[in-house]
Amino acid sequence: xxxxxxxxxxxxxxxxxxxSLIRRKNAVANAYGAIDAMLKKRYDLIxxxxxxxxxxxxxxxxTLTKITELRTKAINPxxxxxxxxxxxxxxxxxxxxxxxxxxNYPDLKANQNFLQLQASWNEIEEQISAARRAYNAAVTDYNxxxxxxxxxxxxxxxxxxxxxxxxxxxxxRKNISAKDLFKS
Amino acid sequence: MKSPEExxxxxxxxxxxxxxxxxxxRKKSEAAFWTAIVSLALFIPVILLFVALENPWVxxxxxxxxxxxxxxxxxxxxxxxxxxxxxxxxxxxxxIKAINDQLNYFPQxxxxxxxxxxxxxxRSRIDEYNGGDLxxxxxxxxxxxxxxxxxxxxxxxxxxxxxRRTYWVTIFRGIxxxxxxxxxxxxxxxxxxxxxFDFLGIGKLMAQWFEGRGExxxxxxxxxxxxxxxxxxxxxxxxYILSTSMMERLVELREKANRNIYLSFIDSKVxxxxxxxxxxxxxxxxxxxxxxxxxxxxxxxxxLITGMVEDLNLNMRIWSKHT
Numbered sequence: 001x002x003x004x005x006x007x008x009x010x011x012x013x014x015x016x017x018x019x020s021l022i023r024r025k026n027a028v029a030n031a032y033g034a035i036d037a038m039l040k041k042r043y044d045l046i047x048x049x050x051x052x053x054x055x056x057x058x059x060x061x062x063t064l065t066k067i068t069e070l071r072t073k074a075i076n077p078x079x080x081x082x083x084x085x086x087x088x089x090x091x092x093x094x095x096x097x098x099x100x101x102x103x104n105y106p107d108l109k110a111n112q113n114f115l116q117l118q119a120s121w122n123e124i125e126e127q128i129s130a131a132r133r134a135y136n137a138a139v140t141d142y143n144x145x146x147x148x149x150x151x152x153x154x155x156x157x158x159x160x161x162x163x164x165x166x167x168x169x170x171x172x173r174k175n176i177s178a179k180d181l182f183k184s
Numbered sequence: 185m186k187s188p189e190e191x192x193x194x195x196x197x198x199x200x201x202x203x204x205x206x207x208x209x210r211k212k213s214e215a216a217f218w219t220a221i222v223s224l225a226l227f228i229p230v231i232l233l234f235v236a237l238e239n240p241w242v243x244x245x246x247x248x249x250x251x252x253x254x255x256x257x258x259x260x261x262x263x264x265x266x267x268x269x270x271x272x273x274x275x276x277x278x279x280i281k282a283i284n285d286q287l288n289y290f291p292q293x294x295x296x297x298x299x300x301x302x303x304x305x306x307r308s309r310i311d312e313y314n315g316g317d318l319x320x321x322x323x324x325x326x327x328x329x330x331x332x333x334x335x336x337x338x339x340x341x342x343x344x345x346x347x348r349r350t351y352w353v354t355i356f357r358g359i360x361x362x363x364x365x366x367x368x369x370x371x372x373x374x375x376x377x378x379x380x381f382d383f384l385g386i387g388k389l390m391a392q393w394f395e396g397r398g399e400x401x402x403x404x405x406x407x408x409x410x411x412x413x414x415x416x417x418x419x420x421x422x423x424y425i426l427s428t429s430m431m432e433r434l435v436e437l438r439e440k441a442n443r444n445i446y447l448s449f450i451d452s453k454v455x456x457x458x459x460x461x462x463x464x465x466x467x468x469x470x471x472x473x474x475x476x477x478x479x480x481x482x483x484x485x486x487x488l489i490t491g492m493v494e495d496l497n498l499n500m501r502i503w504s505k506h507t
Contacts, residue, residue, distance in 0.1 A: 130420050130421070130423035131420050
């Protein structure tokens with residue numbers, strides 16, 4: 001009788017541990033999907049922004065054309081992940097450049113449409129940052145389970161490997177306060 | 185008016201004459217207090233008479249000192265209320281306007297119970313809820329309101345002999361603050377003091393179950409994690425709210441306040457509870473009103489709370505939520 005109870009308890013513990021591993025693995029996939037969703041929102045915003053800005057920023061025409069081209073490439077579902085990341089970074093720095101240049105165009109700064117787009121842009125940037133941080137937290141949680149005892153036993157059996165956290169690009173890491181970016 | 189030095193100047197130039205003009209009222213209130221206390225002494229002769237004559241009918245005479253005492257205490261109450269009201273309308277209201285003239289002071293009002301429960305910070309049953317000294321207004325783009333609040337719960341114990349004993353527990357006492365947050369969000373995020381219970385990672389798991397406030401959000405700032413634990417209905421939205429910059433600001437605020445603080449982010453508003461174990465903004469009738477120390481303390485709290493708008497950078501409105 002006692003033996004049965006012990007076996008049951010051990011069984012429950014094993015199930016709990018196994019499930020927690022699965023849960024963490026799924027959390028990572030979920031978080032990755034969320035980043036993608038946020039990035040898509042950003043890609044959707046770019047054409048509108050470029051159009052509004054183009055009318056005012058005569059000197060930035062080249063950068064704007066380049067951004068449009070990069071965006072078209074980036075939304076192609078068939079590109080390999082490394083190239084996608086590279087395109088991402090390029091779009092990032094080009095857009096930052098534009099946003100800083102906005103300071104030189106007072107008419108643009110007064111344009112209501114632009115201001116709304118700029119606010120949406122800031123929001124999406126922060127949300128992407130939040131999504132990346134959530135992904136990294138999910139990965140760390142998962143890695144802990146894969147490497148710590150006792151769940152590492154299951155991880156070994158199911159051949160779960162630790163994942164890598166996302167590198168936050170150097171510019172973002174500097175934690176630019178918007179005050180510096182949008183001095184007015 | 186922000187710094188202690190500015191307050192010193194304000195005290196000397198504006199408050200001292202004001203307090204001196206209120207001294208007569210205070211003294212009246214103090215006199216009424218002592219009169220009421222002394223009136224209790226009138227019970228003594230009647231009691232002595234009863235003891236001497238051993239006649240219970242003598243106790244009927246107690247009606248006289250009783251009536252007299254009650255009247256004196258009631259008189260004192262009236263006079264004190266007038267004094268306190270005058271003090272608040274002049275001294276406290278003046279201090280608040282000097283801090284920022286966009287703020288308005290309503291000594292008789294408070295954060296209402298429904299607003300308090302909307303913040304969902306203290307989930308114990310509310311058997312007593314009270315407060316006062318409401319301040320509200322708009323600092324820059326941020327609307328805010330705060331007041332003193334006390335929330336108590338009545339509990340019962342039954343001992344081994346079946347005796348019931350009722351006692352009161354103070355769940356929260358201090359300043360409750362509500363402001364517009366500068367970002368839009370849909371879910372509920374909580375930043376609560378870290379209780380420090382963690383054993384093999386089980387502590388955190390149990391905290392999650394018992395809190396019932398959503399999932400725990402593990403954040404990157406180690407000092408933040410030392411002071412707080414965060415819970416949220418949405419892992420990403422919580423990080424959108426608790427940006428790297430916001431986490432640093434919360435740590436600084438916690439260190440500046442030098443006590444546990446409780447925050448929640450609900451319905452695009454931020455709710456902050458700052459525990460203070462005493463009544464603020466009240467004058468003491470029993471000692472001179474012309475004293476900088478207690479007023480400086482009130483100033484410290486007012487500054488701390490109104491300063492939270494700047495400390496948390498709530499006026500940075502670069503996202504899609506504007507005014």
